[in-house]
Amino acid sequence: MPNPKRRHSQKRTATRRAHDALKGRSLSECPNCHERKLPHRACPKCGYYKGREVLDIKEAS
Amino acid sequence: MRHKVAGYKLGRTTSHRRSFFRNAVTSLIMEERIETTVPKAKALRPVAEKMITLGKQGDLAARRQAASYLMTKESVVKLFDTIGPRFGDRQGGYLRIVRSGWRKGDGAEKAFIELLGSEQVQEEKKQKRAEARAKRAAETKKAMEEAEAQQQAAKASEGGESKDE
Numbered sequence: 001m002p003n004p005k006r007r008h009s010q011k012r013t014a015t016r017r018a019h020d021a022l023k024g025r026s027l028s029e030c031p032n033c034h035e036r037k038l039p040h041r042a043c044p045k046c047g048y049y050k051g052r053e054v055l056d057i058k059e060a061s
Numbered sequence: 062m063r064h065k066v067a068g069y070k071l072g073r074t075t076s077h078r079r080s081f082f083r084n085a086v087t088s089l090i091m092e093e094r095i096e097t098t099v100p101k102a103k104a105l106r107p108v109a110e111k112m113i114t115l116g117k118q119g120d121l122a123a124r125r126q127a128a129s130y131l132m133t134k135e136s137v138v139k140l141f142d143t144i145g146p147r148f149g150d151r152q153g154g155y156l157r158i159v160r161s162g163w164r165k166g167d168g169a170e171k172a173f174i175e176l177l178g179s180e181q182v183q184e185e186k187k188q189k190r191a192e193a194r195a196k197r198a199a200e201t202k203k204a205m206e207e208a209e210a211q212q213q214a215a216k217a218s219e220g221g222e223s224k225d226e
Contacts, residue, residue, distance in 0.1 A: 041159075041160040041162070042159050042160065044162055049159050052180070053159055
């Protein structure tokens with residue numbers, strides 16, 4: 001069976017992984033409450049989407 | 062070529078899928094807004110729009126066609142008497158799908174699908190829910206107060222007994 005001839009250096013591993021970083025979700029700003037929210041979805045904070053479209057959001061009690 | 066336009070299967074057999082669509086469209090007509098997963102809402106849209114088109118035609122043949130698909134008589138009546146006329150001047154696009162977050166158990170993305178112009182109905186429903194909630198809260202409060210009063214009464218009688226000894 002073929003086997004690796006030489007040990008990989010740490011640098012080689014790190015260099016390979018240089019392009020593996022994850023990117024954050026791109027978020028948009030809710031025009032109603034100015035929280036950051038996912039685009040094209042009702043705002044989980046205030047329940048608004050496109051001006052109204054209210055989800056029932058419980059007030060903190 | 063109409064490749065890749067087969068629609069949604071939703072992991073169901075044909076009969077299961079048909080039942081689901083019939084149930085869901087009936088509910089949608091009765092409730093004006095229903096909450097499901099995004100794929101189900103998207104799969105539901107063409108089915109529901111075809112029903113509304115039948116409701117707009119309004120003749121006996123259309124009525125029978127709708128009745129053979131929808132699950133309840135009331136939904137047929139509502140479709141033809143209120144929903145059909147409501148969309149008289151609109152060429153399709155009767156529904157709105159809004160993504161509304163993720164389900165806790167399995168992380169599925171949820172959305173609600175609603176008939177356009179159902180805002181007033183939604184407001185009324187919201188009002189009703191709030192009233193029911195207030196009523197429940199009042200009842201719970203009352204029950205709790207009663208329980209507390211009983212407990213105190215029990216304590217008082219206990220105290221009296223220990224004094225007797």
